Amino acid sequence: MSVVKMQAVTIAGRIEEFEDVVDKYIYNRDIDLEDTIKVLADKTKRLEPFDESESYGSVAADILRLAGITPEEKPVTDNRVTLEEMTEFLDKLSQELEEERAVDDNLRTKIGDNNNTIERLKNFLGFDADLEKLSNMEFFGFRYGRLPKGGYKTLNDYLQNIDAMFVKVSEDREDIIGYYIAPASKLEGVDGIFSSLYFAREDIPERVCGSARESIDMLTAENEELKKELEKNEAQTKKLIAGSIDRLTLYYNIARRRLSFAEVRRHAAHSRDFFYIVGWMSKKDAAALEKEIGAGGSSVMFHAEDPEEMKESVVPPTKLKNNIVFRPFEMFVRMYGLPNYREMDPTPILAVTYILFFGMMFGDVGQSAVLAVLGFVLYAIKKWDLAGMIGWVGISGIIFGFVYGSFFGNEEVLGEWIPWLEPFQLKPMESIATLLVGAIAMGVVIIIFGMIVNIINSIKQKKYGEAFCGHNGAAGLVFYVTLILLAVSKLPSMFGIDPFLNVPSGIAAAVMVIMVIVMYLSEPLSKLIDGKKDWLPKEGMFFVENLFEMFEVVLSFFTNTISFLRVGAFAVVHVGMMMVVQVLSGSGGAGGILVQIFGNVLVMGLEGLIVGIQVLRLEYYEMFSRYFSGTGRPFVSLKDNK
DSSP, X not given: OEEOOEEEEEEEEEGGGHHHHIIIIITTSOOEEOOHHHHHTTTSOSOEEOOTTOOSHHXXXXXXXXXXXXXXXXXXXXXXXXXXXXXXXXXXXXXXHHHHHHHHHHHHHHHHHHHXXXXXXXXXXXXXXXXXXXXXXXXXEEEEEXXXXXXXXXXXXXXXXXXXXXXXXXXOSSEEEEEEEEEGGGHHHHHHHHHHTTOEEOOOOSSOOSSHHHHHHHHHHHHHXXXXXXXXXXXXXXXXXXXXXXXXXXXXXXXXXXXXXXXXHHHOEEOSSEEEEEEEEEHHHHHHHHHHHHHHTOXXXXXXXXXXXXXXXXXXXBOEEOOTTTGGGHHHHHHHOOOOTTSOOOHHHHHHHHHHHHXXXXXXXXXXXXXXXXXXXXXXXXXXXXXXXXXXXXHHHHHHHHHHTOBTTBSSHHHHHOGGGGGGOOOGGGOHXXXXXXXXXXXXXXXXXXXXXXXXXXXXXXXXXXXXXXXXXXXXHHHHHHHHHHHHHHHHHHTTOOOSXXXXXXHHHHHHHHHHHHHHTHHHHHHHHTTOSOOXXXXXXXXXXXXXXXXXXHHHHHHHHHHTHHHHHXXXXXXXXXXXXXXXXTTOXXXXXXXXXXXXXXIIIIIHHHHHHHHHHIIIIIIIHHHOOOOOOBOOOHHHHO
């Protein structure tokens, strides 16, 4: 239930063994890689980053392009293949395939051209003549096409005055299909006349042999031969790929795996002869890796250091480890920020207080049981952290439901079912003052606990000035405890109650004034305690700004304490909402049952959401703000990020 203890591990070896070492000792490890040059710059000179151009990404992409499919992913059993060998094989295979595919493309182009010619020749099927001879006439021009029927009627008037002959071949609904012949010397003028009549000319394709039908038959037969040749060539291409698929699969999986080494390569560094890799591992994992490297009998060097031995600029990552109850609540901690490596993990504190607060604010046996079952079922199926939290707060709500005597808003049935429990029950509507005072008292204890945790965290991080002089340190703790003791000794007498504690007002006031002064001067005093030079403030504005800040700090002690009133208030609100549901349901019947069901669902959904948010607010603003910085960086495992 804490931050996992880390060690900085350094792995070194001969540069030509880099990939083998990464593959054997690092690839599947739970390790967070560091910038090696940054860590070792003071220890090892002349380090250089690895050349990023040595990437296997292009190799894998080439294989996918050449094969046309994604090769089967298999474990790599032979890791001796070099990048040069793979590149040489792929270049040769690529050249052979490009030659085969160039032939394929040429054949497909010829087939496509023939098909286009066939489609154009279909327009000449009604004209049974040798198209090749017509297109090659020397003294006459030949034009074939379509003439709108309206233009055809007008044409008869023109034909008497021009040197041309029009022959109708066929007709359809809108056009007359035919051709005209004119002397070559007159052809330009005749073309203009027919163009004015909207004659749509069909050019004779270049590749014709005899009539349109003969040409189509010839081109169709040619396409059949071309298709056979294409199929033969494609089979040859597939055979070439099939013969290489084993090597392609091997190279693909090697490249795919080594591509993940790029993450290691980006963080590693090398000198002329050696490589260096630095990363963070848990102490347990680091010990296991050291043992494995030692047993391997290789020339690989391994060294582990505790975070305290590293320079201050190298910040260890934070990896949380909590039990099954607390683990779902890590989500709320991560939302605020991970703890610094040297901080106490706040997850257990958050989990316990969140479960406690929610149960106190939402105490109902029936409704909480529904939340618990629903939460645990979803957590078991979906592994949602939020579902796990709902399950645990539901358990807390059941416990406080027995304390409040509430079952789906009914405060009578539990007393009837469990008579001996009734004397121990605390009815919220009958004990409002008790609930509110109890909530305030609980808030006081939690605030004091938070400041104690902050003192411990500050000492662990060697921030002694903050631990003793800060408003959440020893000075703030003494001020707050003194204020509470003074309030406890004086408030009862205001209500005519004999005080059970007597705190001298003068002494208490003197202690609080001293602590306020210490907190007011916390910044220079902290520098002095931490041994820093120039600890005295140099600007007068420091005193003015701190005056306003101290007012806010003192006020926050009061507001943070009062904020816990919501815990008791929501317990009362919950009962009030269910009383409304009881009244609306009337004396029963089908309508009353429906109102009861709808009312309970509404309260579970609406109030459950509001209570969850309010409890989270207490955690963040009233608790985390006192003892938790959230400045840690997450542990990013290579195993999970590869």
